[in-house]
Amino acid sequence: MDAIIIGAGMAGLMAAQTLRERGYSIQLIERGRSVGGRLATRRVGAGGLADHGAQFFTVRSDTLQTWVDRWLAQDLVYVWGEGWSDGSVKRSAGDGHARYACHGGMNALAKHLARNLDISINRLVTGIQPDDSGWTLEDSAGSVYQSKGLVMTPPVPEALALLTKNGIDLREDDHNALRRIRFGPCLCGIHEIEGGLELPAPGAVQNFQANVYWVADNQAKGISQTAVVTSHANAKFSRQNWGAPEADIVRELESAVQPYLKEGARIIRTQLKKWRYSVPLTTHADDCLLADGLPPLVFAGDAFGGRGRVEGAFLSGIAAGNVLADALA
Numbered sequence: 001m002d003a004i005i006i007g008a009g010m011a012g013l014m015a016a017q018t019l020r021e022r023g024y025s026i027q028l029i030e031r032g033r034s035v036g037g038r039l040a041t042r043r044v045g046a047g048g049l050a051d052h053g054a055q056f057f058t059v060r061s062d063t064l065q066t067w068v069d070r071w072l073a074q075d076l077v078y079v080w081g082e083g084w085s086d087g088s089v090k091r092s093a094g095d096g097h098a099r100y101a102c103h104g105g106m107n108a109l110a111k112h113l114a115r116n117l118d119i120s121i122n123r124l125v126t127g128i129q130p131d132d133s134g135w136t137l138e139d140s141a142g143s144v145y146q147s148k149g150l151v152m153t154p155p156v157p158e159a160l161a162l163l164t165k166n167g168i169d170l171r172e173d174d175h176n177a178l179r180r181i182r183f184g185p186c187l188c189g190i191h192e193i194e195g196g197l198e199l200p201a202p203g204a205v206q207n208f209q210a211n212v213y214w215v216a217d218n219q220a221k222g223i224s225q226t227a228v229v230t231s232h233a234n235a236k237f238s239r240q241n242w243g244a245p246e247a248d249i250v251r252e253l254e255s256a257v258q259p260y261l262k263e264g265a266r267i268i269r270t271q272l273k274k275w276r277y278s279v280p281l282t283t284h285a286d287d288c289l290l291a292d293g294l295p296p297l298v299f300a301g302d303a304f305g306g307r308g309r310v311e312g313a314f315l316s317g318i319a320a321g322n323v324l325a326d327a328l329a
């Protein structure tokens with residue numbers, strides 16, 4: 001095997017696409033039960049769907065725009081809106097920039113990118129060792145993998161912890177650059193609603209002053225047949241309340257949804273999802289990092305390139321694929 005990629009989120013999938021395009025053999029290993037990572041969609045009751053990680057994505061680069069134009073033509077993605085109400089006015093403030101969502105939920109985009117790729121699902125990488133011919137990895141089921149090169153796309157603090165656990169020392173410069181990367185947590189509510197909702201069109205409120213800064217109606221978004229709301233608390237509130245009793249967190253999340261329930265409607269159930277690493281708060285300036293003094297090892301993900309978010313992960317994955325291909329050549 002030429003390359004192993006840890007993580008089948010946006011960055012890992014794009015690294016895989018790039019390496020395959022350049023003629024290298026690749027294997028992805030993903031700990032989740034599905035591909036996508038933070039491109040996460042959950043089934044809720046009969047016919048309900050909720051995006052509970054990334055809600056939408058924006059496009060600033062020509063590279064992503066080229067792919068998005070293709071996805072639009074394939075009817076995979078659509079423009080959900082051009083901005084959101086902050087809750088203080090009924091009309092949403094459009095800024096002319098498209099916010100894209102995916103038919104069937106954001107996870108469907110990852111599944112689309114994953115088709116034709118060789119992916120070990122539900123496998124947590126626990127062992128990593130460098131050797132003369134590259135890398136030897138072991139997963140939680142005891143499977144062993146060997147490759148010449150390695151791409152690591154878990155959120156950087158998790159990638160570093162995995163290396164430390166395996167006694168792998170990075171060169172000081174690389175270690176310091178990666179240690180500077182910080183992520184914010186996010187407490188997320190997935191609320192099943194009986195009766196209707198009245199969220200301002202196109203179905204979401206975004207108010208960065210509020211503890212719960214995001215409330216979105218997955219039915220109005222067009223991915224759910226039933227009324228299911230996603231709520232996100234900001235990083236400060238999420239950090240302060242990370243260990244609070246679940247009932248207290250749920251109460252705060254539900255209180256942000258209540259104003260948007262139609263008369264007589266009610267929240268019948270709330271699932272709590274805790275994202276320890278939701279979005280990067282500090283990033284690395286380059287699109288990826290090739291480690292010095294080890295067999296080819298590239299770090300990638302949304303924390304690289306200074307952009308964050310889905311587009312940052314997309315571009316970082318492509319960069320990592322190219323950097324590793326060059327290193328293997």
Ligand SMILES: Cc1cc2nc3c(=O)[nH]c(=O)nc-3n(C[C@H](O)[C@H](O)[C@H](O)COP(=O)(O)OP(=O)(O)OC[C@H]3O[C@@H](n4cnc5c(N)ncnc54)[C@H](O)[C@@H]3O)c2cc1C
Pocket residue numbers: 006007008009010011012029030031032035036037038039052053054055056057058123124125126153154155158162186188232275277278279300301302303308309310311313
């Ligand atoms: C609540 C929330 C809201 C967000 N909202 C938006 C938004 O509206 N717009 C936007 O653009 N972005 C948003 N984002 C950010 C966006 O989701 C991310 O930037 C992007 O999806 C990151 O992709 P990635 O490939 O870098 O990382 P990830 O998607 O995290 O992929 C890393 C993968 O590595 C896997 N992994 C980790 N460790 C191991 C291991 N040891 N073995 C095997 N697999 C492993 C993980 O399971 C995961 O699948 C949001 C994120 C969250 C959590």
